[in-house]
Every structure is written in structure tokens, then in C-alpha cells.
Amino acid sequence: MIKGVKHIIAVASGKGGVGKSTVTANLALALAASGAKVGVLDADIYGPSQALLFGVGDARVQSPDQKHFQPIEALGIQLMSMAFLVDEHTPMVWRGPMVSGAFQQLLTQTAWQDLDYLLIDMPPGTGDIQLTLAQRVPVSGAVIVTTPQDLALLDARKGIEMFRKVKVPVLGIIENMSLHTCSQCGHTEAIFGSGGGEQVAETYQAPLLGQLPLAMSIRLQADQGCPSVLAEPEGLAADTFHHMAAQIVAELTQKTQAATKVQIQFSDD
Structure with a gap:
């Protein structure tokens, strides 16, 4: 176990550019709104983005005891990211073992x-950090983020297969950028295709937690450091994130209870 943490949930995607970081930030805020204490670890060493999403890009971590980092508090969430340790213009030109070591630290x-x-x-x-996480950290479950596009779905399947091989339960699938509604005429169109998230969820017998629209507001709110759950709490996107967060908790509770259930047998001895 990691000290100070009850449950670890990996939010993953096989492919970049599907909105995984934005989804992570909003799920964290939705969980916190339900009364839970929540933290976010940005494991993307090469391209961290959570500092921007939470509006604390200039923050720097402190280590009072010279052994532990103090997480950055932002919007009620405890955060840790490589972005808090290096200048934003400094590239991390590291090989795999160095990246894995940084993640573990x-x-x-x-x-x-x-x-x-x-x-x-x-x-x-499905590289070094994924393997390090799966092999050395007690992960409670994983959430897979994808778009309906065939290329994204192909990589999402690989991510699911990886977690299954290392015995990490998949708590559900989130389909991002499902539909786009034109702000001028109101026409709705499935730009990246349709039904992909449902197909993957059905294939792997995992719940489809929700479908998020391709909306400019979600992108703008994220870039401004105030994700949708806080920026527009009564909006459709925020409602979807709250619903998905509740489902994740329900799935996690169910799988945890199933894993810890003890069968007691009596004998005549």
C-alpha cells in the first residue's frame, strides 16, 4: 500500500490526444464534490498537464524533511507532477529506466x-510506466478513456488487455468526443464515428461509464485552469462527470468486496 492512500485508480488510454488528462481532472473534482479526499498524480513525465488544468503551473513543491514532497493543493485536490519540479521549457530527455524511477519517486x-x-x-x-505501476503498486482499478475513432479504439483494447494480464480490474470505459453540436445551427454530428465505446465495453464486459461531447467549452475551461465540474457545475458535462464518478465508486466497491469476501467452512473435526 501507498501511505496515506486508500484506493489507487489508473486513468489510462492506449493513444494520446483522447482527452484523458481533462477527464482525470474532472473526475477528481467530481469525486471530491461527493465528500471524498482526492489526489491526482500526473504520471506523464514527458508531457505533464495537470498543473495547467488546475491553474497552478507556476507552483513548486517543497520537501521540509528532505525525504518527502508536499503535494500542491489546488481546487481542493492534492496534486503531484513533474511540472512542479522543473521549468516548463525543460524537456525530459530520459530513457525508460529514468522515467520509471521518477514515477516511483x-x-x-x-x-x-x-x-x-x-x-x-x-x-x-503500454510502456515502462504502465508496467511499473502494474507490477509494484496496488492498483484498485483502471478507467479507460477513448474516442469513437477506430485508431483510438484499437489502442484502447491494447490498454485493457494489458491491465487484464496484470490482474488489474477495469472499472469502465469513458468515450470522449462522442458527438459535436454546431453552436450556430444546432446540427449534431458524430465526427469521430459512433458506437465504438459501446463495442469495446461489450467485448470486455466492462461498463460504459459515459459519453462526453466534443465541446469547445470543455477545452476552454480546461485551458483556463478551471475544469468543467467547477466552471459550469449545472452543465451537461459536469453532470456526466458526476454520474461517471459515482459509477466508478460503485464498481470499485463491488470489486473490492468480491476480492475480500471470505468463505467460512465448518467441519466435524
């Missing part, structure tokens, strides 16, 4: 404070 040397849920914003793909 960020995870295990951060002084997380009594978190109910730690969401890990995973980098795309």
Missing part, C-alpha cells in the same frame, strides 16, 4: 494526506 515519496482516491493520469501507451 513521485508516487511513493509524496506525503499524501489521508486520500480516499488517488487518480493516476497515465501517459499513453
